Amino acid sequence: MECSRRDFLRYMALSAALAAVSGAPLPASAARQDDKPDTWVKGVCRYCGTGCGVLVGVKNGKAVAIKGDPDNHNKGLLCLKGALLIPVLNSPDRVTSPMARKTKGGPLEPIGWDEALDLLAKKFRTAIDTHGPKSVAYYGSGQCLTEESYLASKIFKAGLRTNNVDGNPRLCMASAVGGYVTSFGKDEPMGTYEDIDQASCFFIIGSNTSEAHPVLFRRIARRKQATPGVKIIVADPRRTNTSRIADLHIAFRPGTDLALMNSMAWVMIHEELDNSRFWGKYVAFKDNEGKDCTFDDYKAFLEDYRPEKAAAICHIPEEQIWQAARLFAESPATMSLWCMGINQRVRGVWANNLIHNLHLISGQICRPGATSFSLTGQPNACGGVRDAGALSHLLPAGRVIANPKHRAEMEQLWGVPEGTISPDPGYHTVAMFEALGKGDVKALLICETNPAHTLPNLNKVHKAMSHPDSFIAVIEAFPDAVTLRYADLVLAPAFWCERDGVYGCGERRYSLIEKAVEPPQGCRPTVNTLVEFARRMGVDPKLVNFRNAADVWEEWRTVSKGTTYNFYGMTRERLRKESGLIWPCPDEKHPGTRLRYVRGEDPIVPADHPDKFFFYGRPDGKAALWMRPYQGAAEEPDADYPLYLTSMRVIDHWHTATMTGKVPELQKANPSAFVEINGDDAKNLGIAHGDACVVETRRDKLTLPARVSDVCRTGLIAVPFFDREKLVNKLFLDATDPISREPEYKICAARIRKA
Numbered sequence: 001m002e003c004s005r006r007d008f009l010r011y012m013a014l015s016a017a018l019a020a021v022s023g024a025p026l027p028a029s030a031a032r033q034d035d036k037p038d039t040w041v042k043g044v045c046r047y048c049g050t051g052c053g054v055l056v057g058v059k060n061g062k063a064v065a066i067k068g069d070p071d072n073h074n075k076g077l078l079c080l081k082g083a084l085l086i087p088v089l090n091s092p093d094r095v096t097s098p099m100a101r102k103t104k105g106g107p108l109e110p111i112g113w114d115e116a117l118d119l120l121a122k123k124f125r126t127a128i129d130t131h132g133p134k135s136v137a138y139y140g141s142g143q144c145l146t147e148e149s150y151l152a153s154k155i156f157k158a159g160l161r162t163n164n165v166d167g168n169p170r171l172c173m174a175s176a177v178g179g180y181v182t183s184f185g186k187d188e189p190m191g192t193y194e195d196i197d198q199a200s201c202f203f204i205i206g207s208n209t210s211e212a213h214p215v216l217f218r219r220i221a222r223r224k225q226a227t228p229g230v231k232i233i234v235a236d237p238r239r240t241n242t243s244r245i246a247d248l249h250i251a252f253r254p255g256t257d258l259a260l261m262n263s264m265a266w267v268m269i270h271e272e273l274d275n276s277r278f279w280g281k282y283v284a285f286k287d288n289e290g291k292d293c294t295f296d297d298y299k300a301f302l303e304d305y306r307p308e309k310a311a312a313i314c315h316i317p318e319e320q321i322w323q324a325a326r327l328f329a330e331s332p333a334t335m336s337l338w339c340m341g342i343n344q345r346v347r348g349v350w351a352n353n354l355i356h357n358l359h360l361i362s363g364q365i366c367r368p369g370a371t372s373f374s375l376t377g378q379p380n381a382c383g384g385v386r387d388a389g390a391l392s393h394l395l396p397a398g399r400v401i402a403n404p405k406h407r408a409e410m411e412q413l414w415g416v417p418e419g420t421i422s423p424d425p426g427y428h429t430v431a432m433f434e435a436l437g438k439g440d441v442k443a444l445l446i447c448e449t450n451p452a453h454t455l456p457n458l459n460k461v462h463k464a465m466s467h468p469d470s471f472i473a474v475i476e477a478f479p480d481a482v483t484l485r486y487a488d489l490v491l492a493p494a495f496w497c498e499r500d501g502v503y504g505c506g507e508r509r510y511s512l513i514e515k516a517v518e519p520p521q522g523c524r525p526t527v528n529t530l531v532e533f534a535r536r537m538g539v540d541p542k543l544v545n546f547r548n549a550a551d552v553w554e555e556w557r558t559v560s561k562g563t564t565y566n567f568y569g570m571t572r573e574r575l576r577k578e579s580g581l582i583w584p585c586p587d588e589k590h591p592g593t594r595l596r597y598v599r600g601e602d603p604i605v606p607a608d609h610p611d612k613f614f615f616y617g618r619p620d621g622k623a624a625l626w627m628r629p630y631q632g633a634a635e636e637p638d639a640d641y642p643l644y645l646t647s648m649r650v651i652d653h654w655h656t657a658t659m660t661g662k663v664p665e666l667q668k669a670n671p672s673a674f675v676e677i678n679g680d681d682a683k684n685l686g687i688a689h690g691d692a693c694v695v696e697t698r699r700d701k702l703t704l705p706a707r708v709s710d711v712c713r714t715g716l717i718a719v720p721f722f723d724r725e726k727l728v729n730k731l732f733l734d735a736t737d738p739i740s741r742e743p744e745y746k747i748c749a750a751r752i753r754k755a
């Protein structure tokens with residue numbers, strides 16, 4: 001088979017991983033250095049949840065270079081996307097002025113800022129006055145700064161009195177949040193990236209770490225190469241680049257990993273590999289409804305998942321289950337890593353629980369290298385949205401709308417009268433856009449996300465966004481975002497390091513992005529835009545008495561004080577000096593917390609606590625082990641649509657490619673969408689590499705060129721979603737997990753034929 005540019009890049013990613021191991025220089029860290037900078041300004045990469053620290057080189061007020069921050073967790077490394085951020089920052093292709101349509105369907109035309117903000121406030125005011133606060137909504141992003149997400153959530157929940165605040169982390173991390181909260185009582189991982197350097201077994205499930213978290217993948221590869229005996233298990237229906245460094249790759253039938261993990265637990269118990277000293281003291285067993293039960297009940301439940309039975313469900317050799325369970329339980333320290341293959345499922349929360357179960361039953365938890373670590377997608381999904389509570393059911397620092405005590409606490413902290421915060425949770429993402437389509441949401445503000453490209457079941461979403469009575473305002477940096485086609489008003493933001501603010505990455509680490517350059521004329525920091533909007537809406541001026549992001553941070557730091565998310569010790573001053581700090585970090589002298597829930601490590605666990613571990617998030621101080629059965633996907637293949645269809649990322653592009661598409665090196669590697677198909681399936685269907693194929697689901701069809709390879713297992717086809725000319729999300733369904741409300745992007749039924 002020919003070696004395509006993509007194959008070449010896959011090869012490069014792998015060799016980069018190995019180069020890092022052998023200490024050879026990495027192509028990625030040799031960033032563009034054509035101009036010698038006058039100063040280096042500290043920040044964080046704009047892209048993935050790895051959250052690599054960067055230094056931006058500035059000369060005469062212009063960004064000219066970038067390199068990895070040697071003092072942040074990435075120790076100076078960057079992947080190609082991060083190393084090629086400067087051309088994105090300097091791209092002339094920007095939204096540089098507010099724009100509005102004079103008539104529905106007319107062109108977007110530049111208008112002044114005052115006029116734009118007046119229009120925004122007028123539309124929101126009219127909606128609230130006529131239809132009440134539930135008729136307005138905010139749809140935000142895990143790519144906004146923490147200050148922006150915290151402020152938007154505060155303005156809507158306390159100022160406008162609606163909980164219709166949601167964001168793209170609902171499409172991404174909601175199931176992980178649901179998993180941590182149900183198993184441990186609190187969100188966010190207990191470990192950090194340092195666990196990678198201490199683990200002796202990696203269980204990577206539903207994560208293509210190599211393409212989606214490249215710098216962490218290098219760290220895993222380095223650990224494996226440097227330490228004899230380190231084992232890697234990859235569980236993914238696709239033979240990804242990540243699986244190429246695995247000792248064991250389990251390519252199960254999509255959606256059946258619930259059976260796989262229950263079966264691994266059966267083997268652990270059957271082989272006496274469980275750790276009863278740990279589970280006997282620290283684990284509470286729960287049935288699927290949450291009722292207390294016993295270890296014996298759990299054993300009985302697992303009988304349905306004896307390896308021979310599970311192997312038949314998963315369509316894998318039984319031996320792989322035995323092998324995976326033994327590697328996992330017998331290794332000195334096992335680290336699980338997972339991402340969207342687990343979360344984007346109608347059983348996403350259950351799948352998360354089942355990963356935690358494996359750690360709880362084997363005692364592979366809360367020790368260096370032994371941890372269940374959910375990889376986060378976006379650079380600030382953790383810090384800005386999860387921690388700051390910018391979802392429709394959340395309030396800041398682990399509080400929830402449904403709890404009257406939590407609402408009262410926030411009302412007191414925000415200085416608003418009792419009863420201000422509505423007790424009704426707002427719309428989750430899919431419901432928010434459905435409400436828009438029904439005319440129940442009249443005015444919507446969208447910030448730093450591109451829903452007209454990335455929501456599932458897009459034809460339905462496009463129809464909803466075209467509702468004649470609705471008003472849609474979008475804060476968007478780049479003119480080619482599909483969402484702008486549906487915008488009535490566009491506001492021009494300062495981008496990335498054109499403003500300062502905090503990003504909180506996947507390991508509870510908060511790092512400051514300092515302002516390195518001025519935004520183009522006409523672009524404003526979003527904090528200022530939100531404050532101006534609130535003032536014009538007549539929100540109590542005390543609520544938005546902020547000059548800038550630093551003022552917002554000061555308040556948010558104070559709000560976190562005394563909670564289990566405490567980062568009061570992270571002053572702006574300190575964040576300027578240090579390359580990130582990991583919470584809990586209760587005071588200015590505190591170094592940050594490496595291991596949560598552990599006496600002597602986690603400042604929330606009292607120093608005199610009688611037990612070594614304390615899961616303080618749950619009332620009994622124990623972690624919960626849930627009996628979650630295997631259940632199939634919302635839409636399984638059948639006679640009409642006999643294949644599984646999944647969607648995935650490619651290393652070169654960030655989501656909708658509004659940024660990476662501007663970098664020729666990245667764009668050329670993957671210029672357009674394709675459909676991956678297994679060689680055997682292709683042969684049976686008479687499809688050759690490169691053939692145009694019609695991919696069809698119950699929702700729509702698209703013509704895409706075939707990539708015939710061994711990546712997909714038989715019966716599975718896969719598409720990336722970066723291409724705005726081929727909106728693959730028209731194919732996917734919008735079924736959601738009933739607990740997390742995260743859509744099932746990873747599985748639907750499809751058919752394919754040569755066009």
Ligand SMILES: Nc1nc2c(c(=O)[nH]1)N[C@H]1C(S)=C(S)[C@@H](COP(=O)(O)OP(=O)(O)OC[C@H]3O[C@@H](n4cnc5c(=O)[nH]c(N)nc54)[C@H](O)[C@@H]3O)O[C@H]1N2
Pocket residue numbers: 048049172205206207208209211212213235236237238240253254255256257338339340341342376377378646647648649650651652653654655746747
């Ligand atoms: N290059 C790049 N990196 C990114 C991003 C990007 O756009 N581009 N986006 C970031 C964001 S927001 C996110 S959320 C992460 C996502 O990071 P990942 O989740 O690693 O990326 P995906 O490719 O979406 O999906 C991962 C894998 O899930 C597998 N999968 C499919 N079905 C199943 C199943 O039933 N079970 C299991 N266990 N696995 C299944 C797919 O085969 C795929 O290989 O990446 C982040 N990093």
Ligand SMILES: Nc1nc2c(c(=O)[nH]1)N[C@H]1C(S)=C(S)[C@@H](COP(=O)(O)OP(=O)(O)OC[C@H]3O[C@@H](n4cnc5c(=O)[nH]c(N)nc54)[C@H](O)[C@@H]3O)O[C@H]1N2
Pocket residue numbers: 141143168169171172173340344377378447448449450451453454455475476477478481493494495496647648649654655656657658659721728729732745
């Ligand atoms: N089929 C399929 N669909 C998916 C997924 C999948 O796996 N499969 N994954 C889902 C997941 S996990 C995620 S996280 C979402 C991501 O989906 P989105 O968030 O919708 O995708 P992005 O391209 O990241 O959108 C970010 C937008 O912000 C703009 N932008 C960039 N910088 C700035 C800035 O500084 N300010 C402002 N205001 N705007 C800026 C960008 O131009 C872009 O339009 O996609 C989801 N959709």
Ligand code: SF4
Pocket residue numbers: 045046047048049050051052077078079080081082083212213214215216
């Ligand atoms: S791994 Fe993620 S955060 Fe690090 S440089 Fe690459 S895209 Fe940026």
Ligand SMILES: [Mo]
Pocket residue numbers: 171172173377378
């Ligand atoms: Mo994501």
